[in-house]
Amino acid sequence: MIVRKRYTKEFKLDAISLVLDQGHTATRVSHNLEINASMLRRWIREYQQDYAGQAFRGNGKLTPQQEEIRKLKARVKQLEMEKRILVFSPTVRWIASCHVVLAVAMTVFMLSS
Numbered sequence: 001m002i003v004r005k006r007y008t009k010e011f012k013l014d015a016i017s018l019v020l021d022q023g024h025t026a027t028r029v030s031h032n033l034e035i036n037a038s039m040l041r042r043w044i045r046e047y048q049q050d051y052a053g054q055a056f057r058g059n060g061k062l063t064p065q066q067e068e069i070r071k072l073k074a075r076v077k078q079l080e081m082e083k084r085i086l087v088f089s090p091t092v093r094w095i096a097s098c099h100v101v102l103a104v105a106m107t108v109f110m111l112s113s
Contacts, residue, residue, distance in 0.1 A: 007035075009056040012043050019044060 018029045019040070026044065030037040047055050 012056050013047075015040055016044050016047050020047075 015029055015033055015035070018024045019026050026040050027037050030040045033040075043056075
């Protein structure tokens with residue numbers, strides 16, 4: 001079984017800098033760093049296409065928009081759970097039935113007056 005190597009963001013940015021800033025070829029840099037040249041070219045392409053500074057976030061690191069969506073989904077889930085608790089709570093049902101009885105009693109009282 002082949003184990004995938006993981007490279008830090010700093011390593012990727014340093015490798016990219018050797019190509020873009022210092023003028024070395026991707027082939028030479030990849031050979032010196034003992035990485036695949038096509039992988040280095042992909043890193044460069046991802047870096048150049050990244051306008052929001054989110055390249056090489058790594059596993060589990062979300063963009064600000066993704067983090068906001070995650071938080072909102074968690075809040076919706078919490079509110080739905082609280083709603084279910086309230087709807088199915090015996091106390092809430094008892095209070096609701098008391099309101100109905102009170103409304104009927106007030107109606108009867110108003111009609112008899």
